[in-house]
């Protein structure tokens with residue numbers, strides 16, 4: 019059997035996702051990136067929240083944690099602080115990450131903690147039957163937007179960059195080789211990395227908006243994606259209604275758990291010459 | 305000697321395939337077809353081994369391998385319909 023499958027809990031497959039749902043494609047891309055880097059399986063921990071997308075961890079044969087809605091990054095932060103030697107990966111959905119989990123997201127980015135976050139953006143709440151999310155484009159239909167979504171949507175990559183993430187990229191479940199490359203680079207970045215994978219939910223987003231089956235939905239996504247290198251030479255009006263794919267930001271900065279570790283070591287050193295050491299000092303202080 | 309045409313074989317995990325048609329739609333050589341809701345390599349000899357089907361399949365249900373002459377039909381002997389536990393029984 020293929021080596022690729024060794025990263026899966028095969029007794030859990032086939033997975034629960036609908037026919038043509040892009041979440042499987044993104045999960046496959048992650049596994050391929052991990053395989054390329056030859057990461058030690060026992061040094062990888064994958065964490066998720068709640069949503070169709072968040073079910074990905076149940077199929078992956080690493081140490082995995084399926085947590086509470088929006089809280090994957092909070093749990094992942096704890097893991098990274100306790101075990102900075104682990105490669106910590108978060109798999110999350112647009113709702114999980116940018117609505118209920120939005121605060122965790124911006125602060126994880128601000129701290130530049132060494133977590134690779136993969137956002138499976140299907141522009142809707144798939145699991146709860148197609149309510150609009152903060153990433154549903156304006157005007158689109160959803161269970162909670164029967165006459166069209168009035169809200170403006172986030173550009174998650176811009177948000178991540180502004181909040182302090184040190185590696186940011188976007189691809190789609192159509193552009194899989196690019197997606198694998200971006201995840202591979204994101205995993206190598208020592209800091210907070212975000213890869214947004216625009217993907218298809220044929221069951222809710224597709225059906226509610228009469229966008230057709232999985233293939234038609236993928237075509238619709240493909241037509242909106244413009245590579246950042248091509249966009250650089252395109253006139254602005256041609257980029258209307260499009261989104262950029264490719265590496266969008268790469269600006270290394272000191273990683274949080276390492277800096278925290280250094281702080282601890284420094285404080286411990288400063289107590290070395292004190293009689294009784296750090297413990298004595300701490301117990302005697304008011 | 306002239307370059308020999310490479311031969312590819314398709315490992316299809318029928319039990320995992322949900323018949324979404326993504327691989328069929330984007331195969332540049334129209335190698336794949338859906339039959340009774342499952343993918344089949346109808347024109348395997350036309351395959352150029354681009355892996356587009358394999359990378360986009362959401363269900364890990366199709367894989368492409370380069371075959372050297374005699375290994376060509378190996379896939380046919382592997383029953384992927386069996387759950388993995390069965391192999392340990």
Ligand SMILES: Cc1ncc(C[n+]2csc(CCOP(=O)(O)OP(=O)(O)O)c2C)c(N)n1
Nearest residue numbers: 069070071087111112113114142143144145
């Ligand atoms: C605290 C809490 N609030 C609400 C829910 C209901 N809920 C479950 S999944 C979900 C949205 C998931 O959307 P997204 O993260 O985009 O994932 P998708 O299902 O689209 O992959 C919501 C609101 C919940 N499980 N827990």
Ligand code: SF4
Nearest residue numbers: 035036039070144219
């Ligand atoms: S509801 Fe949408 S996101 Fe959820 S499994 Fe089905 S297609 Fe995927």
Ligand code: SF4
Nearest residue numbers: 331351352354355357
């Ligand atoms: S590898 Fe390429 S040519 Fe061969 S079946 Fe798959 S998509 Fe078609």
Ligand code: SF4
Nearest residue numbers: 321322324325327361
């Ligand atoms: S993409 Fe995968 S699940 Fe969909 S028809 Fe092809 S092999 Fe089957």
